Amino acid sequence: MVASEFVSELRQRYGIEFKDLSLLDEAFTHSSYVNEHKELGLKDNERLEFLGDAVLELTVSDYLYRKFPDRPEGDLTRMRSAAVRTRAFSGFSKEAHFDRYIKLGKGEERAGARTRLTLLEDLFEAFNGALYLDQGREANIKFAKQIIFPKIDAGEFSADMDHKTALQEYVQQDGEVDIEYHLLAETGPAHARQFQVDVAVDGTVLGSGIGKNKKAAEQAAADDALTKLRAK
Amino acid sequence: MVASEFVSELRQRYGIEFKDLSLLDEAFTHSSYVNEHKELGLKDNERLEFLGDAVLELTVSDYLYRKFPDRPEGDLTRMRSAAVRTRAFSGFSKEAHFDRYIKLGKGEERAGARTRLTLLEDLFEAFNGALYLDQGREANIKFAKQIIFPKIDAGEFSADMDHKTALQEYVQQDGEVDIEYHLLAETGPAHARQFQVDVAVDGTVLGSGIGKNKKAAEQAAADDALTKLRAK
Numbered sequence: 337m338v339a340s341e342f343v344s345e346l347r348q349r350y351g352i353e354f355k356d357l358s359l360l361d362e363a364f365t366h367s368s369y370v371n372e373h374k375e376l377g378l379k380d381n382e383r384l385e386f387l388g389d390a391v392l393e394l395t396v397s398d399y400l401y402r403k404f405p406d407r408p409e410g411d412l413t414r415m416r417s418a419a420v421r422t423r424a425f426s427g428f429s430k431e432a433h434f435d436r437y438i439k440l441g442k443g444e445e446r447a448g449a450r451t452r453l454t455l456l457e458d459l460f461e462a463f464n465g466a467l468y469l470d471q472g473r474e475a476n477i478k479f480a481k482q483i484i485f486p487k488i489d490a491g492e493f494s495a496d497m498d499h500k501t502a503l504q505e506y507v508q509q510d511g512e513v514d515i516e517y518h519l520l521a522e523t524g525p526a527h528a529r530q531f532q533v534d535v536a537v538d539g540t541v542l543g544s545g546i547g548k549n550k551k552a553a554e555q556a557a558a559d560d561a562l563t564k565l566r567a568k
Numbered sequence: 569m570v571a572s573e574f575v576s577e578l579r580q581r582y583g584i585e586f587k588d589l590s591l592l593d594e595a596f597t598h599s600s601y602v603n604e605h606k607e608l609g610l611k612d613n614e615r616l617e618f619l620g621d622a623v624l625e626l627t628v629s630d631y632l633y634r635k636f637p638d639r640p641e642g643d644l645t646r647m648r649s650a651a652v653r654t655r656a657f658s659g660f661s662k663e664a665h666f667d668r669y670i671k672l673g674k675g676e677e678r679a680g681a682r683t684r685l686t687l688l689e690d691l692f693e694a695f696n697g698a699l700y701l702d703q704g705r706e707a708n709i710k711f712a713k714q715i716i717f718p719k720i721d722a723g724e725f726s727a728d729m730d731h732k733t734a735l736q737e738y739v740q741q742d743g744e745v746d747i748e749y750h751l752l753a754e755t756g757p758a759h760a761r762q763f764q765v766d767v768a769v770d771g772t773v774l775g776s777g778i779g780k781n782k783k784a785a786e787q788a789a790a791d792d793a794l795t796k797l798r799a800k
Contacts, residue, residue, distance in 0.1 A: 390625045390628075394623060408615070524788065528653070544756075
């Protein structure tokens with residue numbers, strides 16, 4: 337079962353007490369641990385992650401919708417993407433000390449899975465899935481008020497709102513430049529169309545991106561270019 | 569305002585009565601209508617679509633999670649994708665006669681937007697966003713019980729569960745064949761990695777796909793190949 341100091345910590349820091357501790361336990365059981373202890377017949381946290389992903393998506397969407405009554409849909413979508421992406425969710429997991437309590441298989445532990453961002457993201461989702469099943473969506477909103485909404489209020493995800501604008505600001509620091517986006521390919525069946533775009537600054541291709549429409553692919557390309565420019 | 573026969577139809581067919589009819593009105597106002605009637609200062613349905621998208625994602629996820637207690641996360645994710653995709657949502661919109669009542673600009677009307685699947689998908693999402701704001705999530709669940717869950721129960725989305733298996737069954741009708749998936753490219757920044765894969769049957773490339781991991785890209789490639797094979 338999940339460590340008793342974690343149960344105490346959840347209560348003290350977040351006021352969360354699980355009625356059904358087996359749900360909390362399931363959320364903190366990685367598939368690698370299940371595989372190494374087949375004889376125990378444990379459940380891993382992947383189904384809870386599936387559910388928690390959707391719970392968090394609505395929690396964040398509802399908050400953004402009400403907080404920014406005058407922002408167009410595109411801005412809300414970009415902020416939501418930034419708030420629910422791996423970097424954000426893995427950060428929340430660490431802030432809540434979830435990384436200390438996930439049960440891993442020995443191989444994954446040695447491979448450094450405990451600090452892997454996607455694992456921490458999945459864990460944050462699984463915890464929220466368990467919380468939703470145990471206490472209903474109000475409990476997720478209460479938890480988000482403590483751990484997600486303050487970052488939205490602080491504008492932490494607004495910088496990610498529009499990568500094209502951010503790229504423009506970055507490359508034009510030293511004067512006017514010419515930024516062009518080119519559509520390279522359209523692939524996939526009609527119901528799951530994919531667009532591939534690259535972005536060139538003064539004729540040099542700096543990044544590429546894929547998206548379900550041209551606009552999304554351009555945003556991804558701008559984000560890619562910015563990431564590479566900032567890493568220089 | 570939205571047509572009174574539609575208000576009656578919603579009440580009679582689905583037992584839905586909006587407290588705030590302006591929300592229903594907003595859900596049925598396309599941006600092209602707003603642009604053609606700037607003097608009216610209307611709101612289009614895009615913000616409601618943003619919200620409704622997340623409401624529907626949770627509604628479907630919750631239902632699948634509870635209905636299939638023994639299915640692994642991968643199966644749930646594929647069924648969810650099938651149930652919330654354009655083809656599904658646009659079908660629900662038509663079934664509920666939403667296509668009759670959307671307010672369009674004249675240009676879009678002439679261009680055939682009223683039957684465009686993505687418009688009908690957005691409309692279904694916007695309606696659910698409006699319903700959620702007006703009456704809370706229980707109303708969305710009640711509506712889903714009438715229009716979405718019966719299709720899940722009938723297995724309508726299970727066929728889409730696993731494209732790789734479906735492709736295998738399709739091409740092996742006339743005997744054993746060799747199916748291979750090849751990773752073509754990995755692109756994008758670490759937090760938004762994209763994988764591109766193609767699928768070859770007996771050495772002939774039949775489809776390609778993109779996904780956020782190799783498994784998803786392979787599923788997309790299999791789906792692409794199947795679509796092309798079935799169109800032959």
